[in-house]
Amino acid sequence: xxxxxxxxxxxxxxxxxxxxxxxxxxxxxxxxxxxxxxxxxxxxxxxxxxxxxxxxxxxxxxxxxxxxxxxxxxxxxxxxxxxxxxxxxxxxxxxxxxxxxxxxxxxx
Amino acid sequence: xxxxxxxxxxxxxxxxxxxxxxxxxxxxxxxxxxxxxxxxxxxxxxxxxxxxxxxxxxxxxxxxxxxxxxxxxxxxxxxxxxxxxxxxxxxxxxxxxxxxxxxxxxxxxxxxxxxxxxxxxxxxxxxxxxxxxxxxxxxxxxxxxxxxxxxxx
Numbered sequence: 001x002x003x004x005x006x007x008x009x010x011x012x013x014x015x016x017x018x019x020x021x022x023x024x025x026x027x028x029x030x031x032x033x034x035x036x037x038x039x040x041x042x043x044x045x046x047x048x049x050x051x052x053x054x055x056x057x058x059x060x061x062x063x064x065x066x067x068x069x070x071x072x073x074x075x076x077x078x079x080x081x082x083x084x085x086x087x088x089x090x091x092x093x094x095x096x097x098x099x100x101x102x103x104x105x106x107x108x
Numbered sequence: 109x110x111x112x113x114x115x116x117x118x119x120x121x122x123x124x125x126x127x128x129x130x131x132x133x134x135x136x137x138x139x140x141x142x143x144x145x146x147x148x149x150x151x152x153x154x155x156x157x158x159x160x161x162x163x164x165x166x167x168x169x170x171x172x173x174x175x176x177x178x179x180x181x182x183x184x185x186x187x188x189x190x191x192x193x194x195x196x197x198x199x200x201x202x203x204x205x206x207x208x209x210x211x212x213x214x215x216x217x218x219x220x221x222x223x224x225x226x227x228x229x230x231x232x233x234x235x236x237x238x239x240x241x242x243x244x245x246x247x248x249x250x251x252x253x254x255x256x257x258x259x260x261x
Contacts, residue, residue: 020131022200029192030186053147064227078158078243081159082162083253085162086251
């Protein structure tokens with residue numbers, strides 16, 4: 001029954017969300033296209049939501065605020081994805097590519 | 109976790125999207141393990157259903173990416189970002205290991221959808237309305253951005 005013990009542990013979930021956060025950081029730094037960066041931001045937000053639900057499950061069990069906060073995070077992530085994709089489409093119309101490191105219009 | 113690595117490290121961006129979907133399914137499974145099946149269902153609906161479709165549309169609209177499918181950048185940039193990610197990973201995991209969380213006894217703890225809705229409309233009415241307002245403004249803003257910039261160009 002080691003599987004159930006592993007899944008009843010708070011640290012497991014914390015490690016998973018730290019892993020997601022680091023994957024997101026790596027993706028943001030390393031991806032060249034803007035869509036790749038957007039996907040990485042989604043990973044980071046999911047790590048945060050997983051943390052909220054895990055703490056709600058293991059630390060404060062008397063209410064469900066963590067889950068509701070995760071719902072809010074999901075809504076904000078949806079809005080953020082929509083707006084970022086609109087901006088990406090604008091940038092594509094203007095520059096004909098979506099590579100973040102080669103947008104030099106606003107470089108001082 | 110395999111999905112997350114695939115998301116970050118894959119060369120083509122289509123594979124990155126597939127990796128994102130895999131990760132979202134994994135996290136939905138974890139939510140169900142955490143006795144939050146409503147959140148798992150919402151995760152699948154929102155992320156797998158909505159956001160990945162949105163990203164797929166953006167990939168298709170953003171033109172011929174398949175001409176240069178590999179986006180391996182220079183090695184130094186990859187190494188620097190890898191060092192940053194690994195450093196933050198080790199620092200945060202050391203914090204996790206050292207910290208002592210007062211772990212509650214694991215009760216059979218189930219929050220039903222009814223409880224979530226009751227709390228949402230009872231105590232958290234104002235944030236709920238603010239989120240809906242934010243979503244409306246965001247959608248209108250995205251439509252305005254996509255529509256009215258064509259004339260100015």
